[in-house]
Amino acid sequence: MDASTRLRVLIAQVGPGGDDGADPEAAGRFARALRDAGHEVVYLGVVPDRDVLAAVALQEDVDATCLVDGGRWVLDGDEDAVRHLRDLQ
Numbered sequence: 001m002d003a004s005t006r007l008r009v010l011i012a013q014v015g016p017g018g019d020d021g022a023d024p025e026a027a028g029r030f031a032r033a034l035r036d037a038g039h040e041v042v043y044l045g046v047v048p049d050r051d052v053l054a055a056v057a058l059q060e061d062v063d064a065t066c067l068v069d070g071g072r073w074v075l076d077g078d079e080d081a082v083r084h085l086r087d088l089q
Helices: 026-036 050-060 079-088
Strands: 008-014 040-047 064-069 072-077
Touching: 008 026, 008 050, 026 040, 026 064, 040 050, 050 064, 064 079, 072 079
Parallel strands: 008 040, 008 064
Antiparallel strands: 064 072
């Protein structure tokens, strides 16, 4: 995947946000960084569970998902897209 590739990425945080010691603004900062790098971002903010994330990912036909869960970043999707996102983190 080259630098000119434009990805469609879904970003969300699971749970109530802030109660687990995780940075509640981390997902938003990553979403802005991806947008500024020219990628299309579908930002959900805080979602109640992973089922909501999965449903939206299918509906939005994204290349990759980025889930912030308890301070961990979970990336999933097309192998090249995920590799590209990891390079950006």
